[in-house]
Amino acid sequence: MSAALKKIVIVGAGLIGGSFALALRRAHAVEQIVGIGRSAASLQRALQLGLIDAASTALPEALQDADLVLVSVPVAQTEAVLRAAQPHLSAHTVVTDAGSIKADVVAAARRALGDRVGQFVPGHPIAGREVSGPDAAIADLYVGRKVVLTPIPENDIAVVERVAAAWRLTGAEIHHMKPEQHDAVFAAVSHLPHLLSFAMVNEMVCRPEADLLLQYAAGGFRDFTRLASSSPEMWRDISLANQQAILVELDAYIAQLGRFRGQLAARDGDAMQAMFSQAQRARDAWLQRADANAAQQKTDEDA
């Protein structure tokens, strides 16, 4: 069986890029994988682990005749990477990214790539682990996970399909959204919970009685604040890049807390219970659907 892709280039062969590489390799879908990165040690590690076949710091050579380039670097660095790559892109090379915000990345891509922006298909794999770096990469990170592509008007359908096909080979399920819609959705379901979690821990540790409080923090606190163990740099970048959508979510949430505060101040037990019940039912129904989907995907894989 001949591989679908002759050469792919991974810019940033850490958890996301490295797992993409491993999955394509497992699918026998690629002949050569070249890694590019700022950290020589990290690239060397990716090479040792077999995530990539070659590590390169020479962009022109690395990009030559590449079928697909995956840019998996912190979102704030995407523009610089695309700008450096632009002069060396072959006409048939397709570029995609893995950033968790999209409208900002699209704007950066237009600035960096100019009339070659049609070669860039913005993407966001909804997958992660609590660990990062090349050592965290695993071949089945994307199995059964969603990858959201947010194509732009400049993309040919065939170009979008090439990116989608590569992700499908990793076991992922492809979804399409507009960049702005993507950012609004993820501001609500991902960015807001992260920021609320950081704010909760921060509120607590800035107090004189912080040690006493943390001594009694238990399992609920652990789950609620897990997101506060995420990378501060990454979340600064996401906050800035998705500022408008996050402000909308933050305001809606503060308003929601204000309504609850009013019910509590008025000792309106019925209203509070109704609110809790609605949340509980919705969360349990969501969990059931999510678990059913996961079980279905497991069955499909085993079949």
Place this chain on the structure above:
Amino acid sequence: MSAALKKIVIVGAGLIGGSFALALRRAHAVEQIVGIGRSAASLQRALQLGLIDAASTALPEALQDADLVLVSVPVAQTEAVLRAAQPHLSAHTVVTDAGSIKADVVAAARRALGDRVGQFVPGHPIAGREVSGPDAAIADLYVGRKVVLTPIPENDIAVVERVAAAWRLTGAEIHHMKPEQHDAVFAAVSHLPHLLSFAMVNEMVCRPEADLLLQYAAGGFRDFTRLASSSPEMWRDISLANQQAILVELDAYIAQLGRFRGQLAARDGDAMQAMFSQAQRARDAWLQRADANAAQQKTDEDA
């Protein structure tokens, strides 16, 4: 070896009361365990599972010569239980509870028990599972967990020590606090996260695009909202019973979100990153201590 306790009475033999019973039984610390409850089916199940030796609906008989009574019912029902028990308490019987708020329970106990309130030692085991009822009871629920006792001035030291000794036999670690201090601490580390989690899900599901949002909710959302699968009735009761301390926490948190909103609106990346970093460091240090404590307790047990 003769058991330390001749007879204990468990009012509400579900997860909390049933696990207490199983742990004392495993420690050969009790001769007879009598269960009392509103639900005949639940009592019957507790009997089948061996959590209790006898199920009773006749309070005078059940309480006769009891060494220790554990009231493990929803906090809003504690007063009614104590009121019903009061005329039948032997002079040497000690009563404790497992409610997650304490100042309100102390006030209820004073009203219900009158001059016998010295026989009541308020307590709160910091342990739980996502499941409830007699079938969820396990003998090691309290191993290595904290039990906070909040004695009142009317308690003799010896009475407090009897309750502490029983909990120690379950493997728990005893802490003492004043009721109001307990409620302030748990408003911060437990009640607030629960309410924020309910509010987050509620905010999301009340929107027209709720289905779309939930479709993209992933692991972070799952952890952040786990608390929103808790019992609405229980959290209504806790909210009402700990209203003042929760309002203080809610206001502090809304103010904290307001500060973050200001940083985000001003695109102050440095301030946001500093906030995220402080939270991340504090959370990671807390987690390390918590895991080290858990490992130490495991070692102590194995020794």
